[in-house]
Amino acid sequence: MSEALWITFAFSLGLLVKFIGLPPLVGYLAAGFLLSGLTEFTPLVAEDTDALNHIAHLGVLLLLFTVGLKLKLKSVISPEVIGGSLLHFGITCAVFAPGLYYIAGVDWRTAILLAVALSFSSTVLAAKVLEAKRELRAFHGRVAIGILIMQDLIALAVMSIAAGKTPSYWAVVLFALPLLRPFLYRLLDASGHDELLVLLGLLLALVIGGLGFEALGLSSELGALIFGAMLANHPRAQELSKSLWSVKEIFLVGFFLQIGIGGLPDATAMGYALVAFLVLPLKGILFFVLLLLFRLRARSSFLSSLALTNYSEFGLIVASVALPDWLVPLAIAVSLSFIVSAPLNRLAHPLYERLAHRLAPLESSRRHPDEQPVSLGDTRVLVMGMGRTGTAAYDRLQEEEPNLMGLDSDPAKAQQHADKGRNVVFADAEDTTFWEGLHMPRLEAVILAMNDIEGKVIAARMLRKKGFSGYVVAHTGYADEADKIREAGADEAFLTMSETGVALASHLTDRRHPAPSSGAS
Incomplete structure (x- = not known):
């Protein structure tokens, strides 16, 4: 019965927001919060939330796997990606942590972890928006995804430290993963064009990449991304990505529903979420300035920064591990950032055309090699x-x-x-x-x-x-x-x-x- 309510609410509100020009994912978020409010009147809504959590997790894994299929790792390893992500992370934590400590009155550990959680941008939202606009392989798309990958690696390290866990000694076998590429290529060639191709994608994303990395004490999300990236140079990588499209989209609906069903906030939680939302533009401005310093043109800096101007689902994961009391306000802040970021990214190109005369003079006279x-x-x-x-x-x-x-x-x-x-x-x-x-x-x-x-x-x-x-x-x-x-x-x-x-x-x-x-x- 609860599954029927999830599907009904997700479709209805997704269709409604599409009619008013917003991406359907905004409707899925609204459906989650509405369902959370209805739990007071009917317990059916709250039933089987473990199943929804599992569906949401599978959706994230499949999304990251398909992102990996479109990635060329050699193009991710670049000064603007590594330098931009690390500098942004360091500056954000250096500013947010003292502010939270002195203004919000929290202890230093909580202030630092909250600053870390707010420093991340959403891999799910940015990848979905860029994918919908077919800009994952454009220069600004690759820069944004590269920074997100770096942030995800930082998040994984933070979660491991906060949880007091370390990877298994067997994790060293991951250095031998490149040796598997010829075997994976043969599997992809042998899978044909029908259901076996879909099953191969699910096997690599959810089983070998997801459960396999978890067994080694590592992130299942990282595993799905890596196995997708290992197939990125195969001629049929795009076909594999298309074959997983519908499955991935259905599971991702569960992810956005999950955020809302997590619970409605009280006044204090709303206050913290509102403050985080108000400082969100500073996050995008900092990305823009840093990318300009790495000699990107104003257009690429603007488009990459806009894709990164949101809060991350990884922040919620960090909170669930280290700051469970802060999960609801962070969830509201993430949701608000999604609601604003999604339509802004849809209008990214017209926005830049309007602002180009102000932003272009800020470019460095020395151009990035990819932007000659x-x-x-x-x-x-x-x-x-x-x-x-x-x-x-x-x-x-x-x-x-x-x-x-x-x-x-x-x-x-x-x-x-x-x-x-x-x-x-x-x-x-x-x-x-x-x-x-x-x-x-x-x-x-x-x-x-x-x-x-x-x-x-x-x-x-x-x-x-x-x-x-x-x-x-x-x-x-x-x-x-x-x-x-x-x-x-x-x-x-x-x-x-x-x-x-x-x-x-x-x-x-x-x-x-x-x-x-x-x-x-």
């Missing part, structure tokens, strides 16, 4: 988005067009193409400053092959805004999206599946009616 401006030079044909479709178009055009260039918003992917001899460089189509400084004196045609509709619309609009009069063509999966791309300035926007059918028919026609040889009379 792009010059098209003698390029006559440009392919934007070097995924499967863009790569196929590039390779076909390369046979007859020497002045060809590809752009991609993932620096690691751009480098992979460059290593294979393709003329591909890093650039983000949604970056307004990229378009402002772009010179394209000989450009004649552009192919828009990015994954997301927003990127194609922005690129088409900005090309025309800069006076480009050449041919612009795109592909998309839906007729309404094709209309939007054409309205933005593209000459043509073809439906992917329709074009695939036309191409297959063309192959058959060419086979049945081959062109006459040049020697025929």
Whole structure:
């Protein structure tokens, strides 16, 4: 019976907030608090909360596993990620801990642990928002996720110290994990494309990564993330991530319900939560300043900082281990930060466009290597988005067009193409400053092959805004999206599946009616 109430309330409020322009997860949070309030009238709501906790935990593990599938660890290990996360953690604790001690009147141990809990940002929310916008692999997305990984490692260390536990001696076997990669690759290849692929993802995320790491005295979340990252370079990593999408989304509903069902706060708890909420902007400002110091441009610093401007579910985990009396106010603070952060991140790009004239002058004159401006030079044909479709178009055009260039918003992917001899460089189509400084004196045609509709619309609009009069063509999966791309300035926007059918028919026609040889009379 309680499961029926969870599903009913989650769907109803999720649908309601979607109608008013907010992400459904805000409705799931509201559903949790409403269910918590109803426990006074019916005990059915409070039944089987252990089952909900378990579902929530599985959702977090699956999310982190799919995040790992999209990560290139070599791009996470960078000065802005390591330096930015450690400096932010140190400064936050140095400011918050004395403030809590002198103003809130708590003891030093509690003040330090609360400061630690409030220093973390939400891996679940940031990853979900970035994933929904398809920005996990964009430069600012990788910086944000890298910082979150560092924060999660710090949180795991804090929890181990606070709980008085240390990892098992057997944890040293984790250094041999890279040796398992060839075996995992073979498992992924052998799993096919159906239910075995889903089961493999569940096995690695929940059993080997989750329970396996717990048995070694380590975090199951870290285990799920690491096993996902070990498969990130496999060609079918994206297919595995898509196969787990629905399962992950359903379980994550339990996570957001769990936060609300934890209990309604009293006046004191609300007061502490409100203070934490009011100082939340300082968290984002500090991230922005630190990332600027590491030579990121204002746009990347702003987008990364906005994704990190929230409080973390790891703070709740720390509280459950070391500060159980503070769990409710922290839960309210986390929930309030989610309610504000989710819609702000959805509007991140328009917000930056409005603030760009104030933020851009704060940039360092020395640019980050991943953010060097792009010059098209003698390029006559440009392919934007070097995924499967863009790569196929590039390779076909390369046979007859020497002045060809590809752009991609993932620096690691751009480098992979460059290593294979393709003329591909890093650039983000949604970056307004990229378009402002772009010179394209000989450009004649552009192919828009990015994954997301927003990127194609922005690129088409900005090309025309800069006076480009050449041919612009795109592909998309839906007729309404094709209309939007054409309205933005593209000459043509073809439906992917329709074009695939036309191409297959063309192959058959060419086979049945081959062109006459040049020697025929």
